Amino acid sequence: MRTLVGVFSGLIVLTILTVVTSRIDLGILNVPLALTIAIGKASLVVLFFMALKWDNRVNGIVLLLGVLFVSIFLIFTLFDTAFRGDLSNVDDTTIMDMEREMTGGDAAADHSEDGSAAAPADH
Amino acid sequence: MSVATATTEIPGKQVTYLNHEKSIKSWLLTLDHKRIGLLYMSTIVVVFLAAGILALLVRIELMSPGRTIVDAQTYNQFFSLHGILMVFLFIVPSVPAILGNFIMPIQLGAIDVAFPRLNLASYYIYMVGGVLVVAAMLLGQIDTGWTFYTPYSSRLGAPIIFMTLAIFIAGFSSILTGINFIVTIHKMRAPGLTWNRLPLFVWSIYATSIVQVLATPVIGITMLLLLLEKTLGIGIFDPALGGDPILFQHFFWFYSHPAVYIMILPAFGIISDLMGTFSRHEVMGYKFVALSSVAIAFLGFLVWGHHMFVSGQSAVSSIVFSLITYLIGIPTGVKVINWVGTMYKGSVSLKTPMLYALSFLFLFSIGGFTGVMLGVLGVDIHLHDTYFVVAHFHYVMMGGTVVALIGGLHYWWPKITGKMYNETAGRIACALIFIGFNVTFFTQFVLGTKGMPRRYYDYQPQYADLHALSTYGSWILAAGLFLVLFTFIHSLMRGAAAPSNPWGGASLEWTHTSSPPSPHNFDEQPIVTHGPYDYHHYYHGDGQSAEAELAPPSKA
Amino acid sequence: MSTASAHHPKLQHHFVSMDQQFDASKLGMWLFLITEILLFSGMFVAYTVYRVWHPEVFEALSGALDWRLGGVNTLVLLASSFTVAASIHHIQNDNRKGLVRNVILTIIFAGVFMFIKYLEYSGKFSHGVFPGEAYAPFGDHYGHYADVPYAPQFFSIYFVMTGIHGVHVLVGMGIFAWLAFRGARGDFSSEYYTPVELSGLYWHLVDIIWIFLFPLLYLI
Numbered sequence A: 001m002r003t004l005v006g007v008f009s010g011l012i013v014l015t016i017l018t019v020v021t022s023r024i025d026l027g028i029l030n031v032p033l034a035l036t037i038a039i040g041k042a043s044l045v046v047l048f049f050m051a052l053k054w055d056n057r058v059n060g061i062v063l064l065l066g067v068l069f070v071s072i073f074l075i076f077t078l079f080d081t082a083f084r085g086d087l088s089n090v091d092d093t094t095i096m097d098m099e100r101e102m103t104g105g106d107a108a109a110d111h112s113e114d115g116s117a118a119a120p121a122d123h
Numbered sequence B: 001m002s003v004a005t006a007t008t009e010i011p012g013k014q015v016t017y018l019n020h021e022k023s024i025k026s027w028l029l030t031l032d033h034k035r036i037g038l039l040y041m042s043t044i045v046v047v048f049l050a051a052g053i054l055a056l057l058v059r060i061e062l063m064s065p066g067r068t069i070v071d072a073q074t075y076n077q078f079f080s081l082h083g084i085l086m087v088f089l090f091i092v093p094s095v096p097a098i099l100g101n102f103i104m105p106i107q108l109g110a111i112d113v114a115f116p117r118l119n120l121a122s123y124y125i126y127m128v129g130g131v132l133v134v135a136a137m138l139l140g141q142i143d144t145g146w147t148f149y150t151p152y153s154s155r156l157g158a159p160i161i162f163m164t165l166a167i168f169i170a171g172f173s174s175i176l177t178g179i180n181f182i183v184t185i186h187k188m189r190a191p192g193l194t195w196n197r198l199p200l201f202v203w204s205i206y207a208t209s210i211v212q213v214l215a216t217p218v219i220g221i222t223m224l225l226l227l228l229e230k231t232l233g234i235g236i237f238d239p240a241l242g243g244d245p246i247l248f249q250h251f252f253w254f255y256s257h258p259a260v261y262i263m264i265l266p267a268f269g270i271i272s273d274l275m276g277t278f279s280r281h282e283v284m285g286y287k288f289v290a291l292s293s294v295a296i297a298f299l300g301f302l303v304w305g306h307h308m309f310v311s312g313q314s315a316v317s318s319i320v321f322s323l324i325t326y327l328i329g330i331p332t333g334v335k336v337i338n339w340v341g342t343m344y345k346g347s348v349s350l351k352t353p354m355l356y357a358l359s360f361l362f363l364f365s366i367g368g369f370t371g372v373m374l375g376v377l378g379v380d381i382h383l384h385d386t387y388f389v390v391a392h393f394h395y396v397m398m399g400g401t402v403v404a405l406i407g408g409l410h411y412w413w414p415k416i417t418g419k420m421y422n423e424t425a426g427r428i429a430c431a432l433i434f435i436g437f438n439v440t441f442f443t444q445f446v447l448g449t450k451g452m453p454r455r456y457y458d459y460q461p462q463y464a465d466l467h468a469l470s471t472y473g474s475w476i477l478a479a480g481l482f483l484v485l486f487t488f489i490h491s492l493m494r495g496a497a498a499p500s501n502p503w504g505g506a507s508l509e510w511t512h513t514s515s516p517p518s519p520h521n522f523d524e525q526p527i528v529t530h531g532p533y534d535y536h537h538y539y540h541g542d543g544q545s546a547e548a549e550l551a552p553p554s555k556a
Numbered sequence C: 001m002s003t004a005s006a007h008h009p010k011l012q013h014h015f016v017s018m019d020q021q022f023d024a025s026k027l028g029m030w031l032f033l034i035t036e037i038l039l040f041s042g043m044f045v046a047y048t049v050y051r052v053w054h055p056e057v058f059e060a061l062s063g064a065l066d067w068r069l070g071g072v073n074t075l076v077l078l079a080s081s082f083t084v085a086a087s088i089h090h091i092q093n094d095n096r097k098g099l100v101r102n103v104i105l106t107i108i109f110a111g112v113f114m115f116i117k118y119l120e121y122s123g124k125f126s127h128g129v130f131p132g133e134a135y136a137p138f139g140d141h142y143g144h145y146a147d148v149p150y151a152p153q154f155f156s157i158y159f160v161m162t163g164i165h166g167v168h169v170l171v172g173m174g175i176f177a178w179l180a181f182r183g184a185r186g187d188f189s190s191e192y193y194t195p196v197e198l199s200g201l202y203w204h205l206v207d208i209i210w211i212f213l214f215p216l217l218y219l220i
């Protein structure tokens, strides 16, 4: 019971800490700090309130497995979204435009016709 | 050990799980894993029939260019429903829910799964999902394909709400089954049944369940977000509202690629057991086969982007996903090599289940190799969304999972029903399925490389001959499948009584239970002293009784 | 929980011992918890993706949420987690009164949480801050967010995340009401308290989700 009270007090202190630090502008450290505190709080809850510290090891492995796969989900999605549009060979000129340039001449007449079809390509 | 107790009784008079209670209620509210397995079987067979008929209709429509029997809108609904039914209601639950439920606890030497009530609940949750799918079907308009890509799906009419809910709910059933099985395998093993003595079918169910537990919640939240996109317009996926449609594809494939392994891993387990028993030879590289299931389960989570090479995702992610896709070839290759090696110097008996296992080996290898081809960035740009892809995943899903499932059903049929089936009919059906399948789908590889896009209603006349050939193949395939159904029905009505161990298997369901098993599976708690493929144990070991068990079954 | 409990009335026939039954239930619960984590992960991924794309929007809009209400709610949920842990501690010592008292306290804390949540939601709805297409803020506090690009995404994510979390809190309240009833009836003892243990695990997870939601949405 004493441990539980201790952990509870720790959680309250950390909550106040995260609120206080968020009021101060720490630049790029804002997000990492808030997340670190959150992870600390979550670990306290898991280890003591959920008693994983004294529990069967399998249950801990199960939890870590869950956390691992959430990270995989997040990181591999970010591989795409954080680098979206890095295909260097994609530019605003379409192949049809290039062909027109090469053949030259009657481009103007073609263009008015294909204008709508080419539009989605340049975004 | 206690093998003989049940078999010495006169068949027909012994108390089994089938006859100890007879009311309809005792079936519908049963907590017995065996009966729940049969409930699943009856439902899943109906789903397979419905989705199979849709497939036949799709093939007939495609027999010639232009309209053949239905209009384009109906055709779109047909292939969508075929996909949705087959994926979410047939193939994902198929092997785990039927054979996993029935066989796995017995192979563990357990009386039941860890949570019998949860097991029954899973079944009814699955049924609710099924009813919602039917409701959405009847309301019409579902023509998204089974992939539900946004923004098209989020702008569709009301039935999509039922469909997303249905998949959300069916997912729950899958999750609960997965949890149940993992706990069962961890906590319910018989004394002496160490992890190294688990039948490979159990290992594969274990790996499958892990994937089910980790991946299925994500399709749940994806469907929920799609639902909110549709009803509230939350703007996460729909570009018109500032959302990102590619993000939907990430969400969708984070589940749906691992789901491919939910579908194929249990099939691997069946094949391992079949290879061992019908080669009468210990499965080569037991540990490698077991752990490769786990490796595949893990790697399966790191490759989903290979479905999105042409979606506009970043080049970095395409490269990463492509590389890891190749890696999956390694544990898969380990399995195939070990299966082939198991037959080497074994005494192979070409009974029907083994014929299915050999078909599997052939068909799955083709499916696997073409999968590696599709994982190549440059090649995929050419083949993406063509019939090559259609052929590839049918080789894996149908040539792999369905063939293994049917093989497994033949293998365990005597155990499940207590009846033998007609061996000749079984073999003919297997041959028909093998031929019909290849005619249907190998043709589609050719179609795909020639540029025939998938899901199209109409096509250029130069594809007509191959499309017609594929359709003829689908009829041969259907004939084979109906012959399987007929063989089983015939066996139920006329089949000879099965001995407790007709194939000479060495795992607990063969050595320690009667056919069909008694209500609590075992007469006494089995104690395991050897591995699941120690067949010599039953040839020379302690078993005088085993000799009798190994005698060929009376004429089927 | 020893051999003496081998014939405990709560022992189901397919288990050998109460210990095996308890361990099995607990492992099952942990597996269920990771499915919950992965369910929420979808929303966390959506949050991260949009935050990486539009960091300034998310930073600015966290100011639109009241950190005082969020902070109080954090403390309330932490307190409820503490009472749950305490209730398990009590029943392990066969203190049934302590169990029931703490379970009821948990329900009260959860109710307070939901009430504050209600205040927050209604405050936003009354100023036109809705999830999705209905988003049309007005008034002193929210009006200037009307034309911020991707503000609808932020509020959609906020409403979906806290909404699904809120549903979990409501479900938890139902479960604890049932536990209080059974506890008062005397169903639980130090030999058998599996439902209390499992519900407790569930509740702590709901708390942990909030521990992450609070800074992500309200503070940074």
Ligand SMILES: [Cu+2]
Pocket (backbone or CB within 6 Å): B256, B257, B260, B303, B304, B306, B307
């Ligand atoms: Cu894939």
